[in-house]
Amino acid sequence: MNAKGLRAALAADPNIGAGNVLGTVLAHGADPAGPGLIFDTEVDGRPAGYELTLGELDTMVDARAAWLHARGIRRRDPVAVWATAAADTVLSFLALTRIGAIPALMNGKMTPEIAAEYIRRLRARGVLADAAHTELLAGHDLNAELLGQPAELGTGDPAAAPERHRHHQDDPIVITHTSGTTGVPKAVLHTHRTLFASQRHLLSMPQAQGTNRVLNALPIPHTATVLMVCQILCNRGTMLCLSQQDGPTVLAAIERWHPEAVYGFAVTWADLARFDLSTRDVDSVRMWFNTGDCAHETHIRRLVAVGSRETVTRAGRTRTKGSHFVDGLGSSEMGHNGFHVTHTPDSDHYGRRIGRVYKFAEAAVLDADGAELPAGTIGRLGFRSPSMSPGYWNDSVTTYRARLGGWYLTGDLGYRDEEGNYYHVDRDPDAVVGDGYYTALSEERILAACPEVLDCTVVIVAEDGGIVTDVLLELVPDADPDVDRTETIRAALGEPVGSTLNRVVAIRQDDVPLTVTGKVRKFLLRQKHLSRGSA
Known part of the structure; x- marks a missing residue:
């Protein structure tokens, strides 16, 4: 089946979701010899940069599912994953969801004290931690079993893997966390349905240019990376997952691997903008995609000045110097960027514009009582969407405090103009009355x-x-x-x-x-x- 036909079949499949993309893509006839994923570290004897086929990826996930199942991990078991390497986190996520367990993905940069408290609050069934993080957890009360290191899972027998878990659309499939600006991060739950809602919408639309060869510079344990794994497998594209997202690492990967698209957070764009990109080998990049906090104009302009993009002229399609930058505003809770705006070298619509709401979502600017404010008036951003998290794991109090009048409060302040474009001015906790x-x-x-x-x-x-x-x-x-x-x-x-x-x-x-x-x-x-x- 070709990629276009596969995308249509996946969009129409009522059973697909973020917990079973790998198995469902294969079940719909995707070529096992086609692209799987690429990691920047050695995995199961394969060197860094090795292009896993879809079939190889599936076998590696089966091996890990067998290892976990042999150690008593079953459906609905929350399992914390604390590691640095992208392969450790992504493959553990795929294996845990393969058996119906709930991976809780943790950023490797957490302090040991916060990580231990976070694990305790999860009431985790077990913990997977690489060697460095296992050492950091020594002496901490986790109230959970240390199962082993993520790399050990690859020693499982693929033939011993249990049957694939049959997910219901409301099944919990991953717990990620917020950035933790004020202490212990909040644990954000997503379901089979919520974390695939945006992808189902995108599958019904023409595939965006530049999304066949993607450099993933998003934080690996973040909701955004889970979304990208789903997207690239459905699109049958190729994706290199980076374990580190600093500017020098990302720039070196661009020059070595020549991606068409780079996905990341605003901090990475600010870091890349420190370089004179006009002297670097970045012509392959057609699109930069930002999620999380919206980016600054000065950083965007330095990125869109390089790379290239396709434009349509009277002479047909042609490559033009300068790339696209898709900006917006997103969060773990929103499940996908809620807003989007595209910049090119010719753009003048800045001023912290985050653009329009995606067609699958709704937004509003609210006052303190939840009433909608008119255009031009700054207030609290409210959001609702089928991609929304159902709430915070083991924390109903915080879940409901973030709701007002049927809206999820993003924690941002902004306004909209008469044309329906939204603008971001600050995070609510950072503004002064x-x-x-x-x-x-x-x-x-x-x-x-x-x-x-x-x-x-x-x-x-x-x-x-x-x-x-x-x-x-x-x-x-x-x-x-x-x-x-x-x-x-x-x-x-x-x-x-x-x-x-x-x-x-x-x-x-x-x-x-x-x-x-x-x-x-x-x-x-x-x-x-x-x-x-x-x-």
């Missing part, structure tokens, strides 16, 4: 106005009855860090934030505290500010 005091919007203005600033962090604090703003700047290498930039930054900020500017500090990239997925932990910066006072 008062019209116009928004940190993300302030960062956007500084980056747009100051070419010598590579990245920046704005911290706005309410204290002593007033508002105080600190600005942390990461400068280009040849910029003088001792130059007083206060008035330049004040002008870029505009009113009312500019009038509250307290200090402008040049910093290094490593000076800003980040979550495991690369978000700035602004609450820590606010605490530091308050603890030292406004000198």
